[in-house]
Amino acid sequence: MAKAVKTVSTVVSKVEDLGNDTKRFTLVDQDDWELPPFRPGAHIDVHLGQGLVRTYSLCNEPDDDRRYVIAVKREREGRGGSNFLHDRVEVGQPISVSLPRGGIALDQEGTNIFLAGGIGVTPFISAIRHLERRGRSNYVLHWTSRGRPVLTDMIAPAIEAGRVRLYDTNAQAKPVIAAIFEEFAGSGLAACCGPAAMLKTFGDAVSAWPDERKHIEMFTPPKVIARSDVPPYELYLSASNKLATVTPDVGLLGTLDALGVDVPVSCGGGICGACRTRWTEGPPIHRDRVLSPAERQNELIVCVGDCAGQRLVLDL
Amino acid sequence: MDAIAIDQPEVTMSWQGVVRFLHKTPRAFLPMRSFPSLELVAGRGIEGDRYFVGHEAGFYSHKPEEGRQVTLFEMETFEALQRDHKIELLPEEHRRNVTVEGVPLNHLVGRRFRLGEAIVEATRLSTPCRHIEEILGKSVFDPLINRSGLNCKIIAGGTLRVGDAVRPI
Numbered sequence: 449m450a451k452a453v454k455t456v457s458t459v460v461s462k463v464e465d466l467g468n469d470t471k472r473f474t475l476v477d478q479d480d481w482e483l484p485p486f487r488p489g490a491h492i493d494v495h496l497g498q499g500l501v502r503t504y505s506l507c508n509e510p511d512d513d514r515r516y517v518i519a520v521k522r523e524r525e526g527r528g529g530s531n532f533l534h535d536r537v538e539v540g541q542p543i544s545v546s547l548p549r550g551g552i553a554l555d556q557e558g559t560n561i562f563l564a565g566g567i568g569v570t571p572f573i574s575a576i577r578h579l580e581r582r583g584r585s586n587y588v589l590h591w592t593s594r595g596r597p598v599l600t601d602m603i604a605p606a607i608e609a610g611r612v613r614l615y616d617t618n619a620q621a622k623p624v625i626a627a628i629f630e631e632f633a634g635s636g637l638a639a640c641c642g643p644a645a646m647l648k649t650f651g652d653a654v655s656a657w658p659d660e661r662k663h664i665e666m667f668t669p670p671k672v673i674a675r676s677d678v679p680p681y682e683l684y685l686s687a688s689n690k691l692a693t694v695t696p697d698v699g700l701l702g703t704l705d706a707l708g709v710d711v712p713v714s715c716g717g718g719i720c721g722a723c724r725t726r727w728t729e730g731p732p733i734h735r736d737r738v739l740s741p742a743e744r745q746n747e748l749i750v751c752v753g754d755c756a757g758q759r760l761v762l763d764l
Numbered sequence: 765m766d767a768i769a770i771d772q773p774e775v776t777m778s779w780q781g782v783v784r785f786l787h788k789t790p791r792a793f794l795p796m797r798s799f800p801s802l803e804l805v806a807g808r809g810i811e812g813d814r815y816f817v818g819h820e821a822g823f824y825s826h827k828p829e830e831g832r833q834v835t836l837f838e839m840e841t842f843e844a845l846q847r848d849h850k851i852e853l854l855p856e857e858h859r860r861n862v863t864v865e866g867v868p869l870n871h872l873v874g875r876r877f878r879l880g881e882a883i884v885e886a887t888r889l890s891t892p893c894r895h896i897e898e899i900l901g902k903s904v905f906d907p908l909i910n911r912s913g914l915n916c917k918i919i920a921g922g923t924l925r926v927g928d929a930v931r932p933i
Contacts, residue, residue, distance in 0.1 A: 452826045453792040482795045484899060513795075547793060547898060712827060716894035717905050 455495055455544035456484060458516065463539055466598040469522040470567060471534055472507070474515050475543060482513045487551025488578040489571030489639075489665070492516060494533075495544040502529030505570040505641075505665070506548065507602060509577035516545065519599055521567040552663050554579070558636035560587040561629060563650055565642025566594065571665050572641065573602050576612075580605055587611060590628055592642070594618050626653040633657070641665035676700070678733065681755040685709065685764040686728065694755070701751050709764050711750055718752035725750050729761035781867030781930040783880065784839050785855040788813040792823040793899060796856045804882045806921040809833040810861055823895055831887030831915035834879070839865035841911045849907045857900055860890065860913045867930045869914040876919060880928030884916040 458475035465471055477483060486492075491505045504518040523530045537543070552575050554560050560579070562572040569591050579587055580603075589606070591597060592615040606612050615623050625646070629638055630653075638657060640650035647664060654662045676696045683692050683703055694703045701723075704711050714722035718736035727748045733756050736749035748762070787796035788810050803811040814822035815832045824832065837860035845851040855863050862879065872886040892908035 453821065453823055456793045457791060457821075477791070477794060479790055481790060482797065484793050484795065714824070714827070714893065715891045717892070719909055720891040720893075 455546060458483070458543050458545055460537060460539050460541045460543055461515070463537065466519070468595060468598050469534075470519055470598045471522075472517065472519045472599070473533065473537065474517050475545065476515050478542075480514055483516055484547050485513065486510055486548030488554060488575040489552035490548040490550050490574070491571070492518070492548050493546035494518070494529075495546075496529060496532050496537075500529060500532060502533075505574065507570045507573045507577075507599065509574055509581055511578070511581055516548075519567060519570050552639055552665075553637070553660075555586070555635075555637040555661070558586065559632055560637045560639065561632055562587060562589040562591075563623075563625065563628065563638075563640040563642065563646070564589065564591045565646045566592065567598075568641035568643070568646075568665070569597070569599060570641070572639070573599055575639075576603050576606050585609065585611060589613065590623050591615065592617050592622060592646070625649045629653045629657075637661055637663065639663035639665070676754050678754045678756070681757065682759040683755075684729075684759065684761045686761055687764055690764075694760070700753055700755075700760075704750065704764070711764070713751050716751050718749050721749065723750045724748070726763035727761060728763060729759055731756050732760060777868075777871075777875075777932040779866060779868055779932065781864045783862055783924065783926055783928045783930060784865050785863035786924065786926055787856055787859075787861055787863075789859075790814055791821045792825075796859055798856060801923050801925040802861065804834060804879070804884075804918050804921045804924055806918045807833070809918065813861065823893075829887075829915070830917040833918045834862060834884060834916050835860040835890055835913055836862045836864055836867070836869055836879075836916065837890075837913040838867065838869050838911070839863055841908075841913075844911065845904070845907055851902060851904060851907060853902070853904060857896075857902075858908075858913065859896060859899075862924065864930050870910070872914060876933050878929070878931050878933060879916075880924040880930075881922035882918060882924055883920040883933070885919050886914050886916050888915050889913070890915050 459478050460473055461476045462474035463471060486506060491503050493501050493503050495501050506516055507519055508517040520530050520533045522534045564572050572589055589612045595618050597614060600607060638654045640647055676699045680693050680695045683694050690707050692703050692707055694700050712722045714720045719738060721738040724747050726746055732748045733754040734744050735752040738749055739747055786799050786802045789796045790812060791814050805811060809816040837858045842853055845853050873888060876883055876885045890913040892905050892912040894905055897905050
């Protein structure tokens with residue numbers, strides 16, 4: 449039986465060494481099919497094998513829908529993702545990625561003020577290409593770089609039009625971030641992606657701005673979103689003698705998946721009943737719209753289920 | 765055609781519908797692409813689609829199901845979603861293969877009917893899945909309950925074209 453498909457299959461179609469320790473990778477479908485859509489400045493998880501997963505912003509714009517373009521700066525002291533991409537990934541290699549997530553909710557009328565440090569420019573390149581493609585110029589990019597910036601070829605018209613302010617911090621002073629945003633205090637969107645010190649200064653500069661008018665893109669992994677609102681509990685599978693702890697970030701279904709249990713999940717939303725499972729100890733929390741009160745006495749729809757107590761025992 | 769002479773309920777169905785859109789995609793998560801025609805192959809599915817038997821690459825391919833050979837969706841549901849939930853769902857977004865108009869899909873489970881020159885048998889109502897919300901970024905799961913289309917197996921294959929008639933046997 450085929451394995452469950454959980455990621456988007458892509459192939460590396462181009463690898464470009466841009467200098468300054470940065471490579472640009474273009475990922476496409478093997479048949480040049482359109483890839484799943486994304487918002488300007490969205491990011492994807494890139495699965496590099498053996499559990500190595502790294503998140504990168506897409507540099508291209510949503511209308512450019514047959515490729516995902518990422519730019520990766522080698523972090524010699526990093527956790528291994530960028531070194532793997534630089535040293536091991538070649539044209540023709542298959543790479544699995546997640547569906548794109550996130551993105552920047554651009555201001556349609558006011559000015560979008562982007563502040564980037566080095567390779568942190570990637571989500572703004574996507575946003576600028578998106579705006580330029582629509583003939584819009586309501587943005588400005590302030591971009592610091594140590595030495596020659598890379599990726600400038602992707603926003604050449606914007607640079608030529610004077611909508612990008614470059615700061616080579618090896619040769620000139622850093623921008624005064626507070627001053628950049630001061631003139632736009634009443635309208636527009638403020639967005640920043642860069643090193644921690646830049647993010648901190650940016651945060652201070654726009655602290656009085658309403659949340660919907662500011663966007664911070666972190667270099668760190670995405671925040672874990674709790675899938676469940678119940679405290680951790682013990683899960684015991686009586687038929688296979690397996691034990692695990694279910695935590696809110698992983699949830700019951702994720703824990704079963706991690707234990708290698710093949711539960712026949714279909715809808716994932718508690719309506720089809722495909723994953724109904726017998727329980728013997730709980731009590732479970734039922735969130736489905738399938739089981740009758742009588743059935744709930746000994747069955748649970750695990751795709752939306754949880755435990756109200758400290759221990760849930762399933763007949764799996 | 766003895767092969768299609770199954771025990772149908774003794775009810776005369778008088779509807780007649782039409783094929784409005786045809787879509788397929790080769791792999792899970794990839795957008796559905798519109799085509800003017802699709803090749804339906806008896807017992808296998810749609811050539812080039814992610815659930816074509818022998819080339820399975822769909823989200824549910826690890827759970828084989830005969831009735832996933834071709835899936836249908838009602839045009840009328842677009843209007844209902846707009847009217848009841850203010851949701852605009854596009855033909856390429858529901859991820860079923862065939863969008864039909866004037867066909868009472870929810871009443872066809874267990875029945876065979878003509879889809880252009882092909883003959884299909886409805887096996888069950890489709891259920892929505894959370895996966896579609898993830899792909900679309902639209903909260904369509906609840907609104908699509910009981911309106912999510914029909915799963916069918918292909919009894920007799922053939923070329924299916926936009927504009928073809930859909931009718932009872």
